[in-house]
Amino acid sequence: MRSGLVSLLTDFGPDSRYVAEVKAVLLAPAPGATLAVVDLGHAVRRHHVREGAYLLRSAVRSFPPGTVHLAVVDPGVGTERRALVVQAGGHLLVGPDNGLLWPAACSLGQPEFRELVHPDLRRTRVSATFWGRDVFAPAARWLALGFPFEDAGPPVGDPVQLPAVPPRREAGRLQGEVCLQDAFGNLSTNIPGEWLADLPECVWVEAAGKVHAAWQVRTYGDAQVGQLVVLVGSDGFAEVAVREGDARARLGCGPGDSVVLRA
């Protein structure tokens, strides 16, 4: 009995029938095998490839090697953009060639890209508007069931990358970008968590043109209710939070905005 795990990220919206149609393809019974699907999120803002890319990157390492990550934020559906499968760190990622898979793939290891062209990997009839169901889902399914990565299609040497400003580390000063916000208003950055060791217990947070005092803590419960804190988030990156409050509202910034943490 073969078993496999597929994660699913889209911008189709919560409670979308399109998500159901993708899962119908993924979960069609296969003799001697069971797949399970985990929703990584469907509330990515429509066509926000960057938001989807960071969400994917933040979660992939919680999945075991062997997982196939299917991601569809695809403003170019039905046009000439390529369909990709990526192998990195023992994981596979499937989606459009628009940068969506890039940050997650790099965070997992040295990525190897192939174009999804093998005819067995797609539906015989492909609709022009729903590659998620007709191209990406069948490919993810067959790859999860053991179809060899090398047979998916030719290597791709020039996958589309997201323009990214890497985080900067100077004496007592860390500069980066807010990548994600969660339902609690916690802000996740692209500043590696271990860099926080450069800073003292009390740090300054610069964001949206203002400066705020914050405390470095190990966990939310170490702060007072309402206190602004900086800590290593569960994804390994520096996170700005307010205990039982909303850092996004406090700082007035969100994904894509610049943030500085300094002594």
Add this chain to the structure above:
Amino acid sequence: MRSGLVSLLTDFGPDSRYVAEVKAVLLAPAPGATLAVVDLGHAVRRHHVREGAYLLRSAVRSFPPGTVHLAVVDPGVGTERRALVVQAGGHLLVGPDNGLLWPAACSLGQPEFRELVHPDLRRTRVSATFWGRDVFAPAARWLALGFPFEDAGPPVGDPVQLPAVPPRREAGRLQGEVCLQDAFGNLSTNIPGEWLADLPECVWVEAAGKVHAAWQVRTYGDAQVGQLVVLVGSDGFAEVAVREGDARARLGCGPGDSVVLRA
């Protein structure tokens, strides 16, 4: 090892504990078998049988034959209305006899209806308010695990149908109804997609008492951002959309409203 797929459509609302209770029944471990459940949607407006019926119809054909579709939009719960199981095109559909299953069943093939009365198919204690959990879910489970359709109960010759105005095709003029809107504001109609071949590249869309110019395209990416387009949707029916915009807002109409596409 037997495996099966169950789709689940309700008006219980997203994140509902009632959905969880239905799934608890469906997914109770069974020796030598695994079932998987796919959420078809739970945000159907409360008691809107028609909305649920069209949602079900739009998605069933993405599921493989053998799937059991469980649908519960049931204002008459606990009253005399019958419980049904339908067999059509190799799929089974389970739900109340109020028209909910009718369009999907007809779209899958020649439907055969039976009343769900076999005592093995329901809980020993049936609550008056939650047939989804106590009657429909156990039936869907057992049918997915191989209980014979023919043994579920007597044939039903007069299932409740939804009143429906069929789409009309005249020279250069297609008339129909908006059936569904999605999270992007795309509007799905009951006009067969192949009828669009009757119309030129530039068409007029009449809706909510106004006339709009639109372009026939193959996919969203073929249009300019903000352009109103008409295309064959992923469910095979004519769809009205705005590239990276909201057709529902542009036209001021939604499910249940009449729409005309003409030369």
Add this chain to the structure above:
Amino acid sequence: MRSGLVSLLTDFGPDSRYVAEVKAVLLAPAPGATLAVVDLGHAVRRHHVREGAYLLRSAVRSFPPGTVHLAVVDPGVGTERRALVVQAGGHLLVGPDNGLLWPAACSLGQPEFRELVHPDLRRTRVSATFWGRDVFAPAARWLALGFPFEDAGPPVGDPVQLPAVPPRREAGRLQGEVCLQDAFGNLSTNIPGEWLADLPECVWVEAAGKVHAAWQVRTYGDAQVGQLVVLVGSDGFAEVAVREGDARARLGCGPGDSVVLRA
């Protein structure tokens, strides 16, 4: 082939990547076994242990014995509060020692509590902010796969309990508390459903300082549209509802508020 069921309740918010990370741990492929996860709800208000506790209690009995219920509403994450596993009525419950598991455990049978300390039951690296993923989910997984309850850790004799006012039954007068509201505005109380036999067909409902006339019915369909009704809910407790309407809005009360039903 071993199979198991895990229910999952959190306050992480719908469409949360944190829920996905928890499921990634639960559903990692295991040779010779398949687990299924059912979402019990993720829209519990942040840190509302009481709301989570009642939601858990309302649904657990719809799951089969053998189910592992994983619940994470955990304002004290990363601090000294204990991690618990509870055995009751053949079910297991996993979560923080803050009262969250208490009402559900008591409703299932005589509960037996143990502290989750066995090193095999947690990740080797535990983040300070995400015990749901790093401590509770691995424990729930291994327990669902057959790890013996007795080996999880030492017995706990003093688990944290929620302060609760038990419902009161006097001649022609039942007093209790609203525990839950659902998406329809139906209000679930802590008054046992069978106590309603004390009351006549027409009852008075006192809530939020006002008195309303209501009818006792067996199911919603027995009432007129818009009528206020009292009935035995699907969880076995007295429920106040409005047929095709919203009892929460009508009464102006919700979870935590007192309610009296009287002749």
